[in-house]
Amino acid sequence: MKCRRCGSFEGEVALKRHNATFCRNCFVVFFRRQVKRAISEFRMFTPKEKILVCVSGGKDSLVLWDVLLDLGFDADGMYIDLGIGDYSRESREKVLAFARLRKREPIIVDLSAEGMTIPEVTARLRKKACSLCGMIKRHHFNSAARKGGYDVVATGHNLDDEASRLLGNIIQWNVKYFPGQKPVLEETSSGMVRKVKPLVRVTEYETACYALIRGIDYMIYECPYSKGATSLAYKEALNMLEEEMPGTKARFLFGFLDGEFFREDEKEESEGRSCLVCGEPSFQEVCSYCRLKEEVARRSAAGRKGA
Ligand code: SF4
Ligand SMILES: [Zn+2]
Ligand SMILES: [Zn+2]
Helix, strand or coil: CCCCCCCCCCCCEEEHHHCEEECHHHHHHHHHHHHHHHHHHCCCCCCCCEEEEECCCCHHHHHHHHHHHHCCCEEEEEEEECCCHHHHHHHHHHHHHHHHHCCCCCEEEEHHHHCCCHHHHHHHHCCCHHHHHHHHHHHHHHHHHHHHCCCEEECCCCHHHHHHHHHHHHHCCCHHHHHHHCCEECCCCCCCCEEECCCCCCCHHHHHHHHHHHCCCCCCCCCHHHCCCHHHHHHHHHHHHHHHCCCHHHHHHHHHHHCCCCCCCCCCCCCCEECCCCCCEECCCCCHHHHHHHHHHHHHHHHHHHC
């Protein structure tokens, strides 16, 4: 196939939604341009700002770190070891190996150090792993960004992630979650650092192609807690539509983002005061993370007494 950009007959990556085929080199150029465009279009950050990239060892976050470094941004990676058996061990190795190749030192937070691994917390509280995990990760990334003087926290959410999340929010009419769909969540006076999603213009498939071409070795196994996640069903539904009507995902998400769905007076969830224990933003005197930690410690102590 002919490459749309350079005209060579080595076109390998066919992108129906752009009605184009690219050779490997031109695809890498195309992909980086899409990320750059998202960064400037949504005013995510400037070249002078310090970026903390949330890396999980999966393709999206490692690709994001790779692209930001290649675009010349000052980007550090941070990995949280969730203590989920082999999954965490392997993903941590992937992050460390990638960082070594790029000659970067990642920030590592190990939840086992404070008895807060995901298996421990879910066993103590008997609650769903993913909601606890999301809250724990948000707490640590924000806290590390503040302490390390980072201007912005970047995550590897891609177009598929964002479109499927929007579909889920619309199907459930979770209107209160609409503001969280923005590719940029501004910092708040209470201490939430700006959050951005620079991969919002590229699909999961495109990200996987980029990882393959760039030789990025990432964690291919899913977290064991992700089984049966409803987001997978929404992704499948969107993939079916995309197959029939290329460009559907992008039209769906960006049509929403361009629309009038955000009220001026809407306050971000994080607007509030500071936690008395850890100093992170909180609605109450003590933040949800510190309350969770306290609850886990209390139940552990009760378990030991009862043993
Ligand atoms: S699937 Fe759930 S538990 Fe596993 S890493 Fe993701 S949010 Fe955390
Ligand atoms: Zn080409
Ligand atoms: Zn706290």
